[in-house]
Amino acid sequence: MSAPRFNAHGVWAIYRFEVSRALRTIWQSLATPVITTALYFVVFGSAIGSRMGEVDGVSYGAFIVPGLIMLTLFTESIFNAAFGIYFPKFTGTIYEVLSAPVSSFEIVLAYVGAAATKSVVLGLVILATASLFVPIHIAHPLAMIAFLVLISATFCLFGFIIGICSNNFEQMQVVPMLVVTPLTFLGGAFYSISMLPPAWQTVAYFNPVVYLISGFRWTFFGQGDVPVVTSLVATLAFFFICLGVVAWIFRTGYRLKN
Amino acid sequence: MSDILTITDLTKTYASGLKALKPINLAIRRGEIFALLGPNGAGKTTLISIICGIVTPSAGSVVADGHDIQADYRNARMKIGLVPQELTSDRWETVWNTVRFSRGLYGRAPNPAFLERVLRDLSLWDKRNDQLQTLSGGMKRRVMIAKALSHEPMILFLDEPSAGVDVELRRDMWALVRRLRDSGVTIILTTHYIEEAEEMADRIGVINKGELILVEEKKALLSKLGRKQLTLHLQAPLAALPEGLGAWRLALRDGGQTIDYDFDANARDTGVAALLRRLDELGIPFTDINTQQSSLEDIFVSLVQGGKEARP
CATH class of the missing domain: 3.30.70.1560 (Alpha-L RNA-binding motif)
Structure with missing residues (x-):
C-alpha cells in the first residue's frame, strides 16, 4: 500500500485528538471568558460606559464588544496552540507525531486548526454573551467571521511557535501576559485611537494590534481607526510571518528534533 | 533472504559535538528478529530514532523496504512501527482512543476489527475503555506495543521492551514477538536483558561508543566466541x-x-x-x-x- 500524497487520516487524527482534549475541559474553557466578558460589561459597560457618550457614533457598550472579543481571542489562541504542541513535547508523546508519515504542513494544519476552532467558538460565545448586555448590529457578518477565523489562525500560529520555543509552562505565559495583553489594551480595545492626543496616536500606529482590532471593529460598525484594507494587509502580513517561522522550525527541526 | 532495512554510512554528531554514531553500515533481513546490544549511551536509541524520523542524521542513508527514510519518508514511515523505551502516553486518553489515534496518524483508514484483534492479542480488550493513567506499567507497555502495531507495520522497533516489566509479562511479550515474526513482521529490538536476545534473536549486533563492532548469527556467535x-x-x-x-x-x-x-x-x-x-x-x-x-x-x-x- 502506497502512502497518500496528503495524509488526511493523520490530520484528522491530530485534529480530533486536540478537539477532544479541549472538550474534556469545555466548561472551564467557556466559563472563564463568559464570566470575564460579563465582568467587563458590568465595569466598562454599566459603571463607566453609562457616564460616557457615544464613540464614533456607537454606544460605548457596543463599541467595546469587538475589542473584548479580540482580547480573549488573542490570549486563548496563543495559549491553546502553545499548549497543544508543548504538552506532547513535555510528556514525550511528540515522538509519535515526528515518526509518523505526516508532513510539517499537515502537523501545523491539524494543531493550529484544532486550536483555531476552539478560539472561534470562544469568540462566538463571547459575542453571544455580549449580546445579552448590549444590542449588537453586525454590519458585515461574513467579513466578521472571516476576520475571526483569520485572526484566530494567525494567533494560533504565533502560539504554536511559542509552544515549540518554551521550555516550561511559565515561559508559555510570558508573551501572552507581558506582550499581547498590554498591546491589546493599548491597541484600542476600549477606546478609539482618535481619542488619544496626536503624539500618542502616532505611537499607537506602531502597535500591530491596533490594525487587528480596527479591522474587526469595521466588520461590526463599518468604520475603524484605519482603513479595513490596511487592517487586512497587516493581519495577513502577521499570518505569513508566523507561517514562515513555523516552516523554518520544521525545516531545521528547531526545538523539535535533535 | 532479502534485506528489508539497509543502513549505509550513517553518522550522527549532536550540536554539542558528541559523536553518537560513527559510520554505521547494517542490513536487516526480512522476517528476522535482530537484537541490538550495547551499554548505556552506545548509540542504540540514536540509531533507532534516526530510522524512525525522530532524530536527523548527520550523514548517510537508510532505506526501509525500498523507500529512503528522508526522500520518501511517507512510504518509509508507513512500514515502520516504534515502541519507545519511555512509557509516554496521554494519561487521560482511553486505550481505544489512543490506539485509534496512532492508526490514523500513520495514514490508515479506520479498521475497528483490526484494532480489536490487536488489543485482544495483547490482553487489552477488557481495558479498552480505561484511561491510560489507571493502567499498570506492564499494561502501559502493552498499549505502546498496540499503538506501534495499529498501522500494520512491516518493521517493528522495540526499544528496551522489557524495561520495568515483570517476568510473566516478559515471557508473554516474547511469545507475542515470535508470533509477529511468524506473521512476517521484521523485529529489531534493543535490550539490556542479554537473556532476551539469547532467547529470541536470530542475529545479534553489538554497538559500543557509536560503533557497530559485531553483527553475527546468534548461534554462530555463541559457537565462535563461546x-x-x-x-x-x-x-x-x-x-x-x-x-x-x-x-x-x-x-x-x-x-x-x-x-x-x-x-x-x-x-x-x-x-x-x-x-x-x-x-x-x-x-x-x-x-x-x-x-x-x-x-x-x-x-x-x-x-x-x-x-x-x-x-x-
Missing part, C-alpha cells in the same frame, strides 16, 4: 599447580581446592581428556567435575570491554 570452562573439585587442596600441568591453561582457587580449565569448545582437541589422564598420573584425585559454557552476556561484556575472547 568458551568453555572445566571445573575440578579436588579431594585434597594443592599448595600450587604441579609443573606437570604446565601444558594447560589452569587456575587454582578456593585455597587450592578447585582447578579451573579454560578451553575452546570448538577446538578439535580440547585437551580435557589429556588433562584428566595427567591428573590421574600425578595422583591428584578429584571429587567432582563440571563444565559451563560462556553465555551471550559473557560474550557481550567481553566485546564491549575490548577483549577479543569471551571468558566463561
Whole structure:
C-alpha cells in the first residue's frame, strides 16, 4: 500500500485528538471568558460606559464588544496552540507525531486548526454573551467571521511557535501576559485611537494590534481607526510571518528534533 | 533472504559535538528478529530514532523496504512501527482512543476489527475503555506495543521492551514477538536483558561508543566466541599447580581446592581428556567435575570491554 500524497487520516487524527482534549475541559474553557466578558460589561459597560457618550457614533457598550472579543481571542489562541504542541513535547508523546508519515504542513494544519476552532467558538460565545448586555448590529457578518477565523489562525500560529520555543509552562505565559495583553489594551480595545492626543496616536500606529482590532471593529460598525484594507494587509502580513517561522522550525527541526 | 532495512554510512554528531554514531553500515533481513546490544549511551536509541524520523542524521542513508527514510519518508514511515523505551502516553486518553489515534496518524483508514484483534492479542480488550493513567506499567507497555502495531507495520522497533516489566509479562511479550515474526513482521529490538536476545534473536549486533563492532548469527556467535570452562573439585587442596600441568591453561582457587580449565569448545582437541589422564598420573584425585559454557552476556561484556575472547 502506497502512502497518500496528503495524509488526511493523520490530520484528522491530530485534529480530533486536540478537539477532544479541549472538550474534556469545555466548561472551564467557556466559563472563564463568559464570566470575564460579563465582568467587563458590568465595569466598562454599566459603571463607566453609562457616564460616557457615544464613540464614533456607537454606544460605548457596543463599541467595546469587538475589542473584548479580540482580547480573549488573542490570549486563548496563543495559549491553546502553545499548549497543544508543548504538552506532547513535555510528556514525550511528540515522538509519535515526528515518526509518523505526516508532513510539517499537515502537523501545523491539524494543531493550529484544532486550536483555531476552539478560539472561534470562544469568540462566538463571547459575542453571544455580549449580546445579552448590549444590542449588537453586525454590519458585515461574513467579513466578521472571516476576520475571526483569520485572526484566530494567525494567533494560533504565533502560539504554536511559542509552544515549540518554551521550555516550561511559565515561559508559555510570558508573551501572552507581558506582550499581547498590554498591546491589546493599548491597541484600542476600549477606546478609539482618535481619542488619544496626536503624539500618542502616532505611537499607537506602531502597535500591530491596533490594525487587528480596527479591522474587526469595521466588520461590526463599518468604520475603524484605519482603513479595513490596511487592517487586512497587516493581519495577513502577521499570518505569513508566523507561517514562515513555523516552516523554518520544521525545516531545521528547531526545538523539535535533535 | 532479502534485506528489508539497509543502513549505509550513517553518522550522527549532536550540536554539542558528541559523536553518537560513527559510520554505521547494517542490513536487516526480512522476517528476522535482530537484537541490538550495547551499554548505556552506545548509540542504540540514536540509531533507532534516526530510522524512525525522530532524530536527523548527520550523514548517510537508510532505506526501509525500498523507500529512503528522508526522500520518501511517507512510504518509509508507513512500514515502520516504534515502541519507545519511555512509557509516554496521554494519561487521560482511553486505550481505544489512543490506539485509534496512532492508526490514523500513520495514514490508515479506520479498521475497528483490526484494532480489536490487536488489543485482544495483547490482553487489552477488557481495558479498552480505561484511561491510560489507571493502567499498570506492564499494561502501559502493552498499549505502546498496540499503538506501534495499529498501522500494520512491516518493521517493528522495540526499544528496551522489557524495561520495568515483570517476568510473566516478559515471557508473554516474547511469545507475542515470535508470533509477529511468524506473521512476517521484521523485529529489531534493543535490550539490556542479554537473556532476551539469547532467547529470541536470530542475529545479534553489538554497538559500543557509536560503533557497530559485531553483527553475527546468534548461534554462530555463541559457537565462535563461546568458551568453555572445566571445573575440578579436588579431594585434597594443592599448595600450587604441579609443573606437570604446565601444558594447560589452569587456575587454582578456593585455597587450592578447585582447578579451573579454560578451553575452546570448538577446538578439535580440547585437551580435557589429556588433562584428566595427567591428573590421574600425578595422583591428584578429584571429587567432582563440571563444565559451563560462556553465555551471550559473557560474550557481550567481553566485546564491549575490548577483549577479543569471551571468558566463561
